[in-house]
Structure formats: structure tokens, C-alpha cells
Amino acid sequence: MTDHEVKNWGRLIKYHRQKQGLKQDDVSVGICTPSYLSRIENGVVIAEQKVYEMLLARLGIDLDQEKGNLEIKHSFLETIYAKLLSNESLTENELTRLESCHKEIFQQEIDLLAGLVYSRYLFSIDAINEARELLLKIEPFITWHQDRITQMYIAITTNLHLSFLEFQQIIFREDHQHVSNYMNTANRFEQANYFYHLAFAHHRYYSFQQALDYINSATQVFSHQFKPLFQLKLYSMKGVILNDLHRFHEALVEFEAGQDLLRNVEAIQTPRQWSSLYNNIAYCYECQGLFKEAMSFYEQANSFGEDLHTVINWMRASYQERDEETLYQLFIEYPNERFNVTHHHYQLLLLKCASEGNFTIMKLKDLEELVFPYFKQQEYYSLTLYYAPLWAAFYEELHAYKQANICLKHALIASEKVRQRMSS
Structure with a gap:
């Protein structure tokens, strides 16, 4: 047994002793002193294996049998964890065993x-709130050694931070604790997953170069493995990052690789994957000012399953292309009440106002004061950089130059934030 395993036996002795209502004197008599048992139970000392066997036997536990049961449990839990990482569904029997x-x-x-x-x-x-509650209970027991428990804790809490949009927490933990070092002995797929999530967090935090470095690390670690869904995620994420670095041709190469993979691997040909990939391609064209091509891909993305994020993007591209007919049809098909994500709803209000054209200073100001502080609070800098200059232009048409300058200041602040993060 390793020292780490032996300390587990000490905790097991303590658990069963307390469960049976026995004092340390009752269990230790004839084997060791009560004080020595106390140190065994708390992992302060490591005794000879025979001592553990005698103490456990007194509690009615066979050490060899217990070890065999633990090996079976450990193997089962690792199998379930691997399935969950690969997005495989659990059988009813597996879920029942996991719950037990x-x-x-x-x-x-x-x-x-x-x-x-x-x-x-x-x-x-x-069930992310329940997951977080459970992890908070586990946190005090994490030893922060290069062991399996620490590796799983890092991976799962990173997933949770992403779900709660806590990108800065992921970045801060890696920068200050270098938790990726704990993952060095994990399997290559788990290492690649962690690097992918770091890339995702940095991308959403607008530190695009760091995101690119991490996605390259994920790709390097993942090489020569056949997990097509994860490979698709790598292609898509790298394409998105390259797009935000204005390396559009390279981004489209990644997206094309993703399309090839989707066309050839039936198992991952889901509407969600096609929709996500076409939405990314569309946005790449939109960023290049190729709005007609962007509209085409947004339409294709939406055809795989209605996605209101894609719809808003499609509306924005249609507005920029000055395709009033398509934009009008989209407004009819997707009225205000269909949007429940705040930034989608706000973009719809902005695009409707912009397309109608018969705005007043008061109407522009009401929307400006509603939307731009929210974009700033949520750090939607790319949205600010598009809509704030647009609003400034509308104010200038109405000779409201003071309000125009305020909008341009919104854009300047957003631009400076992005610059700082890209250069950090």
C-alpha cells in the first residue's frame, strides 16, 4: 500500500469506530496505545500493515476484502467519469450504481x-446549482497534490465556472496556482479538455492570443486520438479565436476542417453541431464586411434548428447588407416576446429602431441609457463596438453632437478594454 492509501485506512478505522460507538481504548487494547491509534486515524503516523489489519479486524472488517471492493468501485467510477467526459449517456443501471x-x-x-x-x-x-453545492462540500477535503481527486476537482470546477460565465476565476486560478501542473499525470484527453476550457475562458475574456496558445496546447496534447466531437470543438474554437484576431483566412481553414469532419462522421452529425459551425462561419464573413455571405450561412445555421442567437446575428447582417425585405420578414417571424436572453432582446430593440429610421433624440437616448450600460456591465465589448458608433452616427444626423460624443466614448472605453486584455 502507498502512504496515501494507508492514510485512507486510518480514516476508515475512525469512521467505523465512531459508527459502532466505540472509544479508542476499546479498539486499540492489545494492539497499540489509544494515542497511537489517534495518530493513525488522523494520518499523522503510518503504521505497519499488520496493525491496520488487526484494528480493522477488531471492527469486523476484512482488509483484503475491503481493498477488493474499493478497486471495483474505483474502476466503475473511472468508467463513468470517462463516459461523462465524452458526452455519453449513462444507462439506468449505471446511474443507480453511481447514486448508491x-x-x-x-x-x-x-x-x-x-x-x-x-x-x-x-x-x-x-443541474449546475446542485453540482456547485456538492463541490463546495468537497472543497475542504482537496489536498492539492498531484492525485486523482485534485485532477477531477480542477476539471469539474472549471466546467462549473464556465457554466456560470466566471471566466476571470478560471484565468486567475491558473495564473496564480498553475493548476495545469496538477493535470500532468492525467490522461491526455483530460489534459486537452482542461487546455480547451482555458482557451474558452481567455477567448470570452478577450485575451485572444492567450486563448490561441491554449487551444494549440490542447490540439498538441490531443493529437492521435479519435474523439471526433472533441476534435470538432477544437476546430471550431480555434477558428473563432483566429477570427477575433482578424486572421480570417486561417479561421475559415479551421471551419472547413470542421465541415469535413462533420460530413464524414455520422455519429456527430447533429443539428446542434451543424448550426453552431455555420453560425461561426457566418460571423467570420460578417467580420470581413461580407454581409451577403454571412446572411446565407446564418440562414443555413438556423435551418438546422431554431437558435435565437443565430436569428439576432442574421438580423444584424441583414441590416448591414441593407436587405430590408429579409430584415422585415425576420422581425415579423421573431417578435420581441420570443427573446428571453437580455442581450438578444436589446439588440432586437436597437436593430428595429435603426431600421425604422424615424427616430428622435429622446428615443435614441432611452435606448442608449438602457442598453450600453448593460453591455458594459456584462463586458459585451464587441456589441458596444458595433452599436455605439452606429448610435453616434444617428445622433449626428440629428445634430445632437454631445450625445454622439457620449456614444463614441462608450466605444473608446470598450476598445481600450479589449486592447488591454489582448496585450496582457
């Missing part, structure tokens, strides 16, 4: 492992 393994009395490493795997299952079914 999971208990919130963290006496042994296997209890922590079961809790972590169960939290990852909760994440997979979008």
Missing part, C-alpha cells in the same frame, strides 16, 4: 471520488 456509491460522508478517498463523479453527472444534466 455517492454519499456525503467523505471518510475515504473513494467517497470523494464518488462525490466528484456525481457532481460531473449533475453538470451533464444541467
